[in-house]
Amino acid sequence: MDDIPGTIRENSAVIPGYYRLTVRLERPLGEAVPGQFVMLKVPDREIFLRRPFSIYDARGTTVTVMYRVVGKGTEALSRAGKRAPVMVLGPLGRGFSVPPTGVCLVVAGGIGYAGVRMLLKRLGKRAVLFLGISGRTELPLLSDLKGIEVLTATLDGSHGYHGNVVSLLKEHLASYRSQGPTVFACGPRGMIVSLKGLLDADKVPCQVSVEERMACGLGLCFGCVAETKDEINPLKRVCKEGPVFDLWELSL
Amino acid sequence: MGTLAVDLLGKALKNPVMNASGTLGYGIEIEPLWNIETLGAYVTKGLSEKPHHGNKTPRVWEERHGMINSIGLQNVGVDDFFSHYFPFFVERKVPVIVNFFGFSEDEYISCARKVPSHHLVVALEMNLSCPNIKKGGISFGKDAPAVHNIVRAVREVTPVPIIAKLTPEVKNIVEIARAAYEGGADGLTLINTMPAAVIDTRSRNMPLKGGLSGPILKPIALRAVYDCYKEVPIPIIGAGGIMDAEDALEFLMAGARAVEVGTATFADPFAMPKIISGLGEWLDENNCAGIAAITGIAHG
Numbered sequence: 001m002d003d004i005p006g007t008i009r010e011n012s013a014v015i016p017g018y019y020r021l022t023v024r025l026e027r028p029l030g031e032a033v034p035g036q037f038v039m040l041k042v043p044d045r046e047i048f049l050r051r052p053f054s055i056y057d058a059r060g061t062t063v064t065v066m067y068r069v070v071g072k073g074t075e076a077l078s079r080a081g082k083r084a085p086v087m088v089l090g091p092l093g094r095g096f097s098v099p100p101t102g103v104c105l106v107v108a109g110g111i112g113y114a115g116v117r118m119l120l121k122r123l124g125k126r127a128v129l130f131l132g133i134s135g136r137t138e139l140p141l142l143s144d145l146k147g148i149e150v151l152t153a154t155l156d157g158s159h160g161y162h163g164n165v166v167s168l169l170k171e172h173l174a175s176y177r178s179q180g181p182t183v184f185a186c187g188p189r190g191m192i193v194s195l196k197g198l199l200d201a202d203k204v205p206c207q208v209s210v211e212e213r214m215a216c217g218l219g220l221c222f223g224c225v226a227e228t229k230d231e232i233n234p235l236k237r238v239c240k241e242g243p244v245f246d247l248w249e250l251s252l
Numbered sequence: 253m254g255t256l257a258v259d260l261l262g263k264a265l266k267n268p269v270m271n272a273s274g275t276l277g278y279g280i281e282i283e284p285l286w287n288i289e290t291l292g293a294y295v296t297k298g299l300s301e302k303p304h305h306g307n308k309t310p311r312v313w314e315e316r317h318g319m320i321n322s323i324g325l326q327n328v329g330v331d332d333f334f335s336h337y338f339p340f341f342v343e344r345k346v347p348v349i350v351n352f353f354g355f356s357e358d359e360y361i362s363c364a365r366k367v368p369s370h371h372l373v374v375a376l377e378m379n380l381s382c383p384n385i386k387k388g389g390i391s392f393g394k395d396a397p398a399v400h401n402i403v404r405a406v407r408e409v410t411p412v413p414i415i416a417k418l419t420p421e422v423k424n425i426v427e428i429a430r431a432a433y434e435g436g437a438d439g440l441t442l443i444n445t446m447p448a449a450v451i452d453t454r455s456r457n458m459p460l461k462g463g464l465s466g467p468i469l470k471p472i473a474l475r476a477v478y479d480c481y482k483e484v485p486i487p488i489i490g491a492g493g494i495m496d497a498e499d500a501l502e503f504l505m506a507g508a509r510a511v512e513v514g515t516a517t518f519a520d521p522f523a524m525p526k527i528i529s530g531l532g533e534w535l536d537e538n539n540c541a542g543i544a545a546i547t548g549i550a551h552g
């Protein structure tokens with residue numbers, strides 16, 4: 001883990017409101033596990049706390065994240081131009097743990113794709129991506145993903161399965177039973193809750209990347225917590241004990 | 253080269269910089285970036301007699317030049333701190349200030365009793381911003397007689413020096429500081445966060461109420477330190493929006509013996525090491541033999 005100065009090399013909208021940001025770092029980011037994140041200093045004088053982003057890609061001295069504009073921080077970040085200075089703290093948190101064998105069913109809702117993209121690249125042919133988006137206009141989010149089997153659900157029915165991504169997974173889950181599936185998920189809370197309902201009967205192994213507002217990203221402030229079933233210490237830090245949790249340990 | 257060493261309540265600290273309670277976890281979390289012995293002292297996360305789970309999220313929110321937090325005093329409890337975390341500070345020989353709180357006089361007393369006299373325990377830092385559940389939830393720190401009573405009650409059960417950490421949400425902080433002193437406090441931390449709220453116009457609700465910290469608080473904290481310095485004859489730790497060495501110097505000159513840095517660490521995890529080296533550079537540039545000599549010099 002390190003706090004590394006860098007400059008923005010690319011920060012462009014993939015589709016309206018969704019940006020891909022690549023930073024050239026002064027030195028390489030430490031070895032990152034899929035599911036880990038970085039805290040990024042937004043190059044704007046009005047924003048002083050850093051913002052957490054899942055690592056989308058990291059190689060050598062470049063690191064890439066994908067984000068959706070949801071508030072003042074990401075809005076200011078979306079205005080940052082090439083060569084703007086940033087600081088990148090990471091890699092942070094506990095990432096996904098990939099089992100040695102079995103098929104990996106990766107479920108992403110909307111911008112949750114950014115949280116599993118590095119995992120997908122690492123898994124390659126072992127992975128099947130179940131992507132939930134609102135409509136076909138969001139398909140370009142996947143434009144740089146090659147060699148992965150993708151099943152898409154759109155809420156408006158404009159592409160692939162008409163409905164939500166958990167319903168789509170439900171239609172296919174039985175066909176993967178014999179392959180010892182592990183499910184990996186990142187998306188809105190509603191998606192995680194309904195995924196839990198789907199997987200509950202067989203307690204299919206499932207790891208979830210959880211999102212929460214953060215201040216430090218280092219486990220210092222206890223600002224980001226997720227409720228777990230741990231009886232002694234139920235509220236775990238998303239930045240430190242997470243962001244990836246075992247679905248069956250979370251209280252949802 | 254001038255020395256950054258200061259004396260605080262009979263203990264020698266290598267420098268006057270420490271973290272504000274609750275902004276450096278249990279002390280071990282920062283180790284991948286820098287070593288805890290960098291600090292003059294470590295201030296514990298607020299501890300209580302029994303563990304507290306804290307509040308639901310959202311717990312943090314950024315405001316212009318400040319942040320609002322509502323962690324809810326989540327902590328492992330004083331016993332667990334001393335059995336699991338304190339040995340780390342002993343091994344590193346780092347002085348510790350034990351921040352603690354309660355929701356009743358009994359809870360303050362039982363917690364304070366559990367803190368051992370140890371050569372590395374500099375003091376107990378009493379968080380007086382807590383609501384007194386037996387008095388309709390009014391915070392202990394808002395009323396001079398209440399402050400006097402709670403400090404005296406704790407004073408009677410422990411030989412460890414007591415630092416009263418005061419809330420700025422009072423009519424006259426000098427009066428409150430004096431009540432703490434007369435109750436038996438050996439030092440003051442000025443100030444705690446200020447009550448604040450957030451409105452989210454997108455969801456049209458109030459996502460959280462909590463304590464305001466960060467640079468927006470600095471002039472208010474500085475005023476409290478300046479006003480109390482001449483009026484109350486015990487050492488002051490200045491806290492509130494210190495972001496860099498210049499801010500720290502302002503607090504020392506206003507009358508603080510040491511400073512606590514909180515929110516700055518979230519913006520830059522190296523804020524405290526930078527402040528410490530910045531103070532050292534300032535001593536050299538100003539041919540000053542020791543940082544302790546500048547405490548209160550703004551008073552002439």
